[in-house]
Amino acid sequence: MTEKKRVVVAMSGGVDSSVAAALLVEQGYEVIGMMMRLWAEESVAGHGHNRCCTPEQMNDARRIADKIGIPFYVLDTKDVFRNTVVEYFIDQHRQGVTPNPCIECNRHIRFNYLFENAMALDADYLATGHYAQIMQGDDGLYQLHMGADPAKDQSYVLCVLDQYHMAHTLFPIGGIAKPEVRKLAAKFGLPTASKQDSQDLCFLGDGDYRRFLRDVAPDMMERGPIVLKTGEVLGEHIGLANYTIGQRKGLGVTYNEPLYVIATNPYRNALIVGTQSDLGDNQLVAKRMNWLNGVVPSEAFEADVKIRYKAKPTRGIIKPLADGRVHIQFDEPLRDITPGQGAVIYDGTQCIGGGIIERRSAD
Amino acid sequence: MTPQRDVYLDYSATTPTDPRVIEKMLPYMSQDFGNTSSLHQYGRKAEDAVETAREVIAKIFNCKPSEIIFTSGGSESDNLAIRGVGFGRVADGKHLITTPVEHSAVGQTFKQLAQYSGFDVTFQPVNQYGLIDPEELIDNCHEGTTFVSVIYANNEIGSIHDLKKIAEHLKIKGVIFHTDAVQGAGQLSLDVEALGVDLMSISAHKFYGPKGVGALYCREGVPLVSSQTGGSHEQGRRAGTLNTAGIVGMAEALRLAEEEKSERIAHYQVLSKQLREGILNQLSGAYLTGHPDMRLPSHSSFVFEGVDSTRLLMHLDLAGVSASGGSACKTGNPEPSNVLLAMGYSADIAIGSLRLSLGKDTTEADIEYAIDKVAHAVEKVRKLRQALS
Numbered sequence: 001m002t003e004k005k006r007v008v009v010a011m012s013g014g015v016d017s018s019v020a021a022a023l024l025v026e027q028g029y030e031v032i033g034m035m036m037r038l039w040a041e042e043s044v045a046g047h048g049h050n051r052c053c054t055p056e057q058m059n060d061a062r063r064i065a066d067k068i069g070i071p072f073y074v075l076d077t078k079d080v081f082r083n084t085v086v087e088y089f090i091d092q093h094r095q096g097v098t099p100n101p102c103i104e105c106n107r108h109i110r111f112n113y114l115f116e117n118a119m120a121l122d123a124d125y126l127a128t129g130h131y132a133q134i135m136q137g138d139d140g141l142y143q144l145h146m147g148a149d150p151a152k153d154q155s156y157v158l159c160v161l162d163q164y165h166m167a168h169t170l171f172p173i174g175g176i177a178k179p180e181v182r183k184l185a186a187k188f189g190l191p192t193a194s195k196q197d198s199q200d201l202c203f204l205g206d207g208d209y210r211r212f213l214r215d216v217a218p219d220m221m222e223r224g225p226i227v228l229k230t231g232e233v234l235g236e237h238i239g240l241a242n243y244t245i246g247q248r249k250g251l252g253v254t255y256n257e258p259l260y261v262i263a264t265n266p267y268r269n270a271l272i273v274g275t276q277s278d279l280g281d282n283q284l285v286a287k288r289m290n291w292l293n294g295v296v297p298s299e300a301f302e303a304d305v306k307i308r309y310k311a312k313p314t315r316g317i318i319k320p321l322a323d324g325r326v327h328i329q330f331d332e333p334l335r336d337i338t339p340g341q342g343a344v345i346y347d348g349t350q351c352i353g354g355g356i357i358e359r360r361s362a363d
Numbered sequence: 364m365t366p367q368r369d370v371y372l373d374y375s376a377t378t379p380t381d382p383r384v385i386e387k388m389l390p391y392m393s394q395d396f397g398n399t400s401s402l403h404q405y406g407r408k409a410e411d412a413v414e415t416a417r418e419v420i421a422k423i424f425n426c427k428p429s430e431i432i433f434t435s436g437g438s439e440s441d442n443l444a445i446r447g448v449g450f451g452r453v454a455d456g457k458h459l460i461t462t463p464v465e466h467s468a469v470g471q472t473f474k475q476l477a478q479y480s481g482f483d484v485t486f487q488p489v490n491q492y493g494l495i496d497p498e499e500l501i502d503n504c505h506e507g508t509t510f511v512s513v514i515y516a517n518n519e520i521g522s523i524h525d526l527k528k529i530a531e532h533l534k535i536k537g538v539i540f541h542t543d544a545v546q547g548a549g550q551l552s553l554d555v556e557a558l559g560v561d562l563m564s565i566s567a568h569k570f571y572g573p574k575g576v577g578a579l580y581c582r583e584g585v586p587l588v589s590s591q592t593g594g595s596h597e598q599g600r601r602a603g604t605l606n607t608a609g610i611v612g613m614a615e616a617l618r619l620a621e622e623e624k625s626e627r628i629a630h631y632q633v634l635s636k637q638l639r640e641g642i643l644n645q646l647s648g649a650y651l652t653g654h655p656d657m658r659l660p661s662h663s664s665f666v667f668e669g670v671d672s673t674r675l676l677m678h679l680d681l682a683g684v685s686a687s688g689g690s691a692c693k694t695g696n697p698e699p700s701n702v703l704l705a706m707g708y709s710a711d712i713a714i715g716s717l718r719l720s721l722g723k724d725t726t727e728a729d730i731e732y733a734i735d736k737v738a739h740a741v742e743k744v745r746k747l748r749q750a751l752s
Contacts, residue, residue: 071680073677075674076673076697112751116747117751120743120744120746121678
């Protein structure tokens with residue numbers, strides 16, 4: 001008698017994870033639905049629920065689990081989410097950096113906390129409704145590839161995976177395009193309408209991160225100078241956390257050509273602005289690198305790099321640095337290289353590594 | 364590995380309806396479907412069934428049939444008793460007393476009366492077994508105290524209150540006394556004269572009767588304002604067409620429970636001993652909660668160090684064991700049990716509670732299987748929590 005393989009599937013009540021769960025049931029797995037209860041700020045009236053797990057979404061997910069005949073549990077993840085993702089978000093902003101909380105969530109929450117909870121239930125796999133694909137190469141190593149639907153690909157935020165995780169992870173809809181997922185939802189009798197795509201600042205009551213930072217870290221809202229690279233002071237900013245790299249509107253200073261935010265200097269509490277030509281840069285340094293095959297490259301190599309979730313992959317030369325960081329040189333200057341976002345490296349559709357952008361240029 | 368089996372140990376949450384009870388109920392859903400309020404033969408037949416049921420229950424309660432009010436269940440009975448007497452005696456005062464270990468049907472009703480209707484509510488502290496001291500209760504009664512509600516057998520921890528002792532004190536003070544006997548019914552004496560209570564709530568589905576039907580005993584002369592208004596059913600104390608089949612089923616289930624009481628209790632006692640010893644011997648950092656002796660025979664409750672009940676129940680469910688934590692929670696928001704906090708447990712350990720409650724058809728093999736699975740699950744959850752901390 002062969003035992004069925006047990007899979008814990010992360011469910012959100014949305015169409016993607018519901019179809020993922022239904023597909024796994026159809027494929028003959030023993031499926032367990034699980035939803036994480038995440039932290040959400042409670043200061044905004046009428047909110048207090050993380051937008052990834054509102055009571056309605058919880059009921060939806062529970063109904064779907066009942067419908068496809070699988071057990072469903074809610075896992076308390078509030079404290080660990082607050083202590084990792086939210087703290088990190090605040091701390092990075094304090095350092096003048098615009099973090100990507102989804103990458104941290106996958107690192108600490110999905111592929112650690114949830115993953116370990118699943119393994120403790122004697123599961124063989126954790127499954128999620130991500131648009132990405134795990135394949136096994138001829139060398140036996142697991143590979144992460146972009147989702148088959150290029151418009152939906154989520155491999156960027158999954159660049160934190162390692163061989164152990166990939167050996168025990170399934171992305172049931174990674175090889176399917178979104179319209180197909182909707183058709184499958186209809187076939188399985190599941191709700192087909194996407195409510196909203198996953199929310200990147202899911203823990204904010206109103207989605208306004210500037211307001212959130214003003215509430216939790218008023219120290220970040222200290223006024224300071226707006227300066228040119230040359231040091232010339234042009235005006236006053238209202239707190240560094242109110243600005244993002246590349247921002248043009250709302251600077252409140254006049255100059256003979258349009259000005260953009262090009263950097264922040266949290267130590268001097270200065271907002272550095274420049275012209276459009278200052279905005280581009282053709283190199284960056286990334287830290288906290290993860291190499292998905294488990295091997296740190298020893299020599300420089302050429303590959304495609306994505307510097308934001310929605311950015312186009314760009315050709316560059318990746319040079320490993322002695323301390324585990326990498327230096328990336330692009331053929332052409334890129335706009336909006338933003339410290340705190342991911343620099344994710346691809347060989348074709350395969351995600352081979354990823355890290356966090358530390359700074360723009362080589363200096 | 365022992366083959367997986369399904370072991371239901373959550374009879375304190377609900378029981379299946381006894382087939383003998385179902386059989387008695389069936390005619391009242393089909394050929395004898397009449398409305399008890401109707402004048403014609405169909406009405407008379409239904410009325411006869413309901414009144415016979417009332418007599419059966421009254422006999423077990425040692426009260427007059429007219430002192431029984433049929434309701435939709437335990438929560439409604441509790442609500443009707445508390446609001447009914449609270450408002451019924453409002454001219455005498457607005458001070459009410461209850462305990463912090465009540466079922467939420469009682470606790471929340473008192474809280475609402477305090478919040479919206481200007482009542483002054485005292486929550487009488489409990490000891491480490493979840494029991495109040497009758498002497499202290501009396502000290503809290505004053506001029507304006509009109510009503511006291513104390514749970515009979517506790518749903519979370521199984522401890523049994525000595526109602527007689529409490530009633531003796533309250534009688535002298537002229538305070539009306541209600542008890543929530545939902546968990547006790549079927550296992551403990553429901554003789555209202557012996558217990559000395561003025562009102563008592565029960566619910567059929569806790570003793571192999573159907574869901575959605577319950578009763579409230581209300582001593583003659585106790586002023587009770589109705590909550591659900593409408594027709595003059597139940598002498599104007601509870602409006603609404605009577606649930607004939609349900610009422611017939613409840614009476615039959617209670618009659619059977621009384622008839623088979625000694626066998627059922629002997630059975631519970633043997634298996635509960637096996638269960639408690641098995642779990643406490645196999646696991647370190649495991650404790651029985653509630654009173655060791657003065658407790659429901661079918662009921663065992665524990666706390667485990669380094670465990671949260673949400674995850675524990677998840678593991679048990681996947682192993683085929685259906686159990687419950689302190690109180691049902693499916694939303695992944697593990698709040699420590701208020702009952703355990705009131706008994707002096709720390710929040711850390713109060714989130715690690717487990718209730719295993721037996722039924723009349725539970726077997727020794729069920730218990731053996733459950734002990735093994737609980738021990739396994741507790742160890743798994745402890746290991747996981749350590750790894751993630």
